[in-house]
Amino acid sequence: MEKSDCEDKKIRCKSLFIDGTKYRTTLNKKYEKRKPWSKLEKNKIISVIPGTILKIYVTEGQCVKKGDNLIVLEAMKMLNLIKSPLEGIIKSIKLKEGEKVSKGKLMIEIGYT
Amino acid sequence: MGLKRKILELHKKREKALKGGGDKAIEKQTAMGKMTARERVISLCDPDSFHEYDLFVEHEARDFDMDKKILHGDGVIIGTGTIYGAPVCLFAQDFTVAGGSLGMMHARKITKIMDHALKMKVPLIGINDSGGARIQEGVNSLAGYGEIFFRNTLSSGVIPQISVILGPCAGGAVYSPALTDYVFVVDKISKMFITGPEVIRTVLGEEISMEDLGGARVHSEITGNAHFFAKSEAECFEQIKKLISFIPWNNTKKARKFEPKEPKPEYKISEIVPGDPRQPYDVRDVIKAVVDDSDFFEIQELWAANIVIGYGRMNGDTIGFVANQPLVLAGVLDVDSSDKAARFIRYCNAFNIPIITLVDLPGYLPGIDQEHAGVIRHGAKLLYAYSEATVPKMTVILRKAYGGGYIAMSSRHLRADFVFAWPTAEIAVMGPEGAANIIFRKEIMEAEDPDKMRKQKVKEYKDKFANPYVAAARGYVDSVIEPEETRKLLLHAIEVSDNKSVFLPQKKHGIPPF
Numbered sequence: 001m002e003k004s005d006c007e008d009k010k011i012r013c014k015s016l017f018i019d020g021t022k023y024r025t026t027l028n029k030k031y032e033k034r035k036p037w038s039k040l041e042k043n044k045i046i047s048v049i050p051g052t053i054l055k056i057y058v059t060e061g062q063c064v065k066k067g068d069n070l071i072v073l074e075a076m077k078m079l080n081l082i083k084s085p086l087e088g089i090i091k092s093i094k095l096k097e098g099e100k101v102s103k104g105k106l107m108i109e110i111g112y113t
Numbered sequence: 114m115g116l117k118r119k120i121l122e123l124h125k126k127r128e129k130a131l132k133g134g135g136d137k138a139i140e141k142q143t144a145m146g147k148m149t150a151r152e153r154v155i156s157l158c159d160p161d162s163f164h165e166y167d168l169f170v171e172h173e174a175r176d177f178d179m180d181k182k183i184l185h186g187d188g189v190i191i192g193t194g195t196i197y198g199a200p201v202c203l204f205a206q207d208f209t210v211a212g213g214s215l216g217m218m219h220a221r222k223i224t225k226i227m228d229h230a231l232k233m234k235v236p237l238i239g240i241n242d243s244g245g246a247r248i249q250e251g252v253n254s255l256a257g258y259g260e261i262f263f264r265n266t267l268s269s270g271v272i273p274q275i276s277v278i279l280g281p282c283a284g285g286a287v288y289s290p291a292l293t294d295y296v297f298v299v300d301k302i303s304k305m306f307i308t309g310p311e312v313i314r315t316v317l318g319e320e321i322s323m324e325d326l327g328g329a330r331v332h333s334e335i336t337g338n339a340h341f342f343a344k345s346e347a348e349c350f351e352q353i354k355k356l357i358s359f360i361p362w363n364n365t366k367k368a369r370k371f372e373p374k375e376p377k378p379e380y381k382i383s384e385i386v387p388g389d390p391r392q393p394y395d396v397r398d399v400i401k402a403v404v405d406d407s408d409f410f411e412i413q414e415l416w417a418a419n420i421v422i423g424y425g426r427m428n429g430d431t432i433g434f435v436a437n438q439p440l441v442l443a444g445v446l447d448v449d450s451s452d453k454a455a456r457f458i459r460y461c462n463a464f465n466i467p468i469i470t471l472v473d474l475p476g477y478l479p480g481i482d483q484e485h486a487g488v489i490r491h492g493a494k495l496l497y498a499y500s501e502a503t504v505p506k507m508t509v510i511l512r513k514a515y516g517g518g519y520i521a522m523s524s525r526h527l528r529a530d531f532v533f534a535w536p537t538a539e540i541a542v543m544g545p546e547g548a549a550n551i552i553f554r555k556e557i558m559e560a561e562d563p564d565k566m567r568k569q570k571v572k573e574y575k576d577k578f579a580n581p582y583v584a585a586a587r588g589y590v591d592s593v594i595e596p597e598e599t600r601k602l603l604l605h606a607i608e609v610s611d612n613k614s615v616f617l618p619q620k621k622h623g624i625p626p627f
Binding site: 009013021028029030031076103 | 335395418442443445478482546
C-alpha cells in the first residue's frame with residue numbers, strides 16, 4: 001500500500017514546496033487565488049476606500065509639493081482630502097470629477113523631479 | 114360567560130395568532146421554498162414535544178401608524194421542546210409577520226427564552242429569518258439586539274448555543290449568530306451580511322448578488338462563519354439533531370453515553386497512511402478507523418480543509434477530533450486552520466469533551482500573504498487553546514511533525530496527557546531536505562558534485578532524525594505504537610483520564626490573541 005489518494009480516489013493533486021520538500025496535495029481556492037505582493041509605490045496614489053471623486057485640485061504636468069491638495073474623495077459620508085505624499089510633477093490623472101472609484105484603483109501618478 | 118364559551122374564545126384567539134402573518138404571507142413564504150417558523154420548530158423537536166409561550170404578545174409601538182397594526186406574537190415564536198429527549202429552548206423568527214423584523218417585544222420574547230435556557234442550563238437554538246431591525250420602533254429595536262448579544266456572551270461556554278440561518282440575517286442581526294457556538298446554513302435560503310448588495314451598489318458602485326455576497330456557500334467556504342452546510346431545511350434539521358446528540362446539555366455535564374460499537378471493518382488503519390511523508394491521504398479515514406461505528410461528524414468541512422475538526426464516539430463517549438489533512442495544502446497550519454481548530458478546542462474544553470489530535474504536518478504555510486494576514490497572531494490562538502485546555506488530551510503522531518507545527522499540535526510541551534507515535538512518525542526540527550541544506554551547507558557547497566552530496570546528507574539526516582525515537586528518548590513521546598494498537602490505546606487513555614483534574618493559576622480570564 002504505497003498508493004496515495006491521488007491515484008486511489010482519482011483526486012487531482014498538485015505540488016506544494018515547504019522547506020525544500022515537494023508534497024503531493026490539493027490546493028484550496030484561497031491559496032490558488034492569492035494575489036502576488038507588490039511593494040507600495042509612494043508616487044502612485046491609490047484609492048484605499050471606494051467612493052466618489054468630488055474635486056480634483058491638480059492638472060497633468062503641474063508641480064506639487066509634499067502636502068499639496070490632490071483630490072477630495074467622498075466615501076462613507078466623509079470627505080477625504082488626499083494630499084501629495086511627495087514633491088514632484090503630476091504625471092497622469094486617471095479619473096474625472098464625479099467619477100466613482102473602487103478600492104485599490106490608481107488615481108494619480110506623480111513623477112519624481 | 115360559561116367555561117365552555119371562554120374556552121371557545123381561547124381557541125379562536127389561538128387560531129388567529131397561530132396563523133402568524135396570515136394565509137397570503139404563508140403562501141409567499143412557501144413559494145420561496147421556505148418552511149414557516151412554526152413548521153420549523155415542530156419538525157426540529159421530537160414529535161409533540163414543542164410547547165410555545167408568549168403567543169399573545171403584542172407590540173407597543175405607536176409611531177408611524179403602528180398602533181393600527183396587529184403583529185401576531187410580534188413576529189417570533191419561542192418555546193421549549195426536546196430533541197432526542199434532550200431539553201432545548203428555541204426561538205424562531207416568523208418572516209410572515211412584518212418580515213420577521215425585530216421590535217422591542219420581539220426582542221423581549223427572545224431574551225426571555227434565552228434567560229430561561231441559561232437558568233435551566235439547556236441548549237438554546239435560534240432560528241433566524243428576519244429583515245432586520247423594525248425601523249418604526251427606532252432605538253428600542255437596537256436595544257433589543259444589544260440585550261440579545263449580551264445574553265449570547267453571558268451564556269457562552271455555559272450552555273450550547275446554536276444559530277440556524279433560514280432566511281435573511283442582515284446588519285446588526287448577524288452578530289447574535291456570530292457570538293454563538295454553531296451556525297447552520299442552507300443552500301439558497303441563508304443570507305448573512307453586514308451591509309447588503311443595495312448599500313454596496315449605492316455607496317461603492319459594485320454589483321453583487323445576495324447569494325455571492327453572503328449566501329450559504331460563501332459562509333461555508335470563504336468566511337468560515339458557518340459550521341454546517343445543508344442542501345435543504347430537512348437536511349439541516351437532521352444535522353442539528355445529530356449535533357445535539359454529541360454535545361452535553363451544559364458545561365457541568367458530560368455528553369450522553371451511547372452504546373459502544375466497533376469501527377467498520379472497511380477502514381483498515383494500517384492501510385491508509387502512505388509511508389512516504391510526501392504522499393497525501395484523507396486523514397478522515399484514520400478517524401473513521403478509530404471511532405465507534407466509523408461515525409465521524411465533521412464541522413466546517415468546506416472551510417480551511419487543511420485541518421479537520423469534528424466529533425466521534427469512542428466506547429460510546431463523545432470525543433473531539435483535531436487532525437491535519439495532508440490531502441489539502443499538505444495539511445499545513447495557516448491563518449484559517451489555526452482559527453478553526455483553536456475555537457473548536459476551546460469549545461471542547463468548555464464542555465468537558467476530551468480531545469484527540471492526529472498529527473501529520475510539514476509546518477506552517479510559507480507566503481507573504483500569510484505573514485501579512487497575521488499568521489503569527491492567528492497561529493498563537495492554537496498554542497493558547499491547547500495550553501489552556503484541561504480536558505483529557507491525547508495525541509497520535511502519524512507521520513510528519515516538524516518544527517513549530519510539532520509544538521502547536523497538542524505536543525507534550527503544551528501538556529498533552531498521552532502522546533503516541535506511529536513508527537512512521539518523523540519528529541524533527543524541520544523536514545530532512547531543509548535541515549540538511551542548513552546543517553551541511555558548507556559540505557554541500559564545497560563538494561565536487563553538490564547535488565550528490567546534498568542527497569547523501571539528506572539521507573544521513575533522515576536516517577538519524579526522521580523517526581519517533583529521538584523524541585521518545587526524551588519522553589516527549591510516551592509510546593511508539595503500531596497503527597493497529599491506536600484505538601485500543603486511545604480507549605485506555607480516555608478511561609484512565611476520566612478523573613483528570615488540573616489546577617491553574619487564579620485569574621479573571623486570560624488574554625488569548627483574539
